[in-house]
Amino acid sequence: MEIRDVVIIGGGAAGLMCGRVAGRRGRSVLILDHARKPAEKIRISGGGRCNFTNLHSSPAAFLSTNRHFCKSAFARYTQDDFVQLVTQHQIAFHEKKLGQLFCDDSAQQIIDMLLDECCDAGAELRLNTGVQRVEANLDGYLVTTDNGAISCQSLVIATGGLSIPKIGATRFGYDIARQFGLKVTAVKPALVPLTFQADFLARCKALSGLSVDAEVQHGKTMFREGLLFTHRGLSGPSILQISSYWDEGTDIRINLLPDIDAAAWLTERKTQTPRQEVLTALGECLPRRLAADILDEMVISGRLADQPNTALARVGGRINRWQVTPSGTEGYRTAEVTLGGVDVGELSARTMEARSQPGLFFIGEVVDVTGHLGGYNFQWAWSSGFVAGEAA
Secondary structure, rough: EEEEEEEOOOHHHHHHHHHHHHHHOOOEEEEEEEHHHHOOHHHHHHHHOOOOOOOOOOOOOOOOOOOOOHHHHHHHHHHHHHHHHHHHHHOOEEEEEOOOOEEEEOOHHHHHHHHHHHHHHOEEEOOOOEEEEEEEEOEEEEEEOOOOOEEEEEEOOOOOOOOOHHHOOOOHHHHHHHHHHOOOOOOEEEEEOEEOOHHHHHHHHHHOOOEEEEEEEEEOOOOOOOOEEOOOEEOOOHHHHHHOOOOOOOOOOOOOOOOHHHHHHHHHHHHHHHOOEHHHHHHHOOOOOHHHHHHHHOOOOOOOHOHHHHHHHHHHHHHOOOEOOOEOOOOOOOOOEOOOOEHHEEOOOOEEEEEEOOEEEEEHEEEEEEHHHHHHHHHHHHHHHHHHHHHH
């Protein structure tokens, strides 16, 4: 039987960071993953360039049953710390927008950096290795794999959530938590496109590929970023952001012209250029295809002069306060992350160790800490992996 100080199940962002840190402490570390290649989620992220952190990362950008839980990890390993690591490895990067940092070249550079760091720290990565069973024993934990059993003092679960099953996502981490009596909150797809019923979907299909800057709101939560019409519904950064807050059966409100009071603008244009077509006027501030769709939906056509102000007010309300009811989401297949997970009340915020199960740690997406779009979830992986690596 193989004996190790630390076994980490999951060779993704959090697991590799944890292995690097634990190995640098002189611990004998083995990272296990059932995949053929490590860190597939890093490889496909950011269009292949990996949005590896966000300059504005802070607890305010995260959802959890306890919004304060992540503060300790973020205080001990910040976005600046990870940027420093990237810089040390001479990986060129740039800020795209809103503090989002991307590799200039390839996400593979981040993977290679983490693998090099693990190698230098003496942390071994073993791929193509499925875990069949985990048990507590006198020394800590016994991990039974396809290739034999491993005994360890500390066991770290870094298996991620349910998002993007085609790269191997499973419920393994949640099952292990429940096996040892830890609570797991309800989980659902997050940072995911929204879907709609047939009539609304037909309009989305007609506008497929069209993108606008928009404010999207659910309750008191609002995001202003791009909105994209697709043949499956609505997507784009603003929709992905609000999806983490949206609950089935509820509405979202969309402002297609955040900087313009559309009703007042149309009324003013009616005074200034009464002979102008309504579509031509709207086409000055909205994509013409979208303007035409809105007017067709509201059965309005002709010149501005022919429209009563009440009709223009209705058009303005449709543009600035468009209320829609999604029928659902595209699900885990396209979700960037999983909302919910291992209840943070079961874990130490300082070490990520289970309070009731010494030597058992949970890090990364498997934990009920979910960030906004834009590199925040990778920062959670780095920070939670770091603090667990310091303690495991």
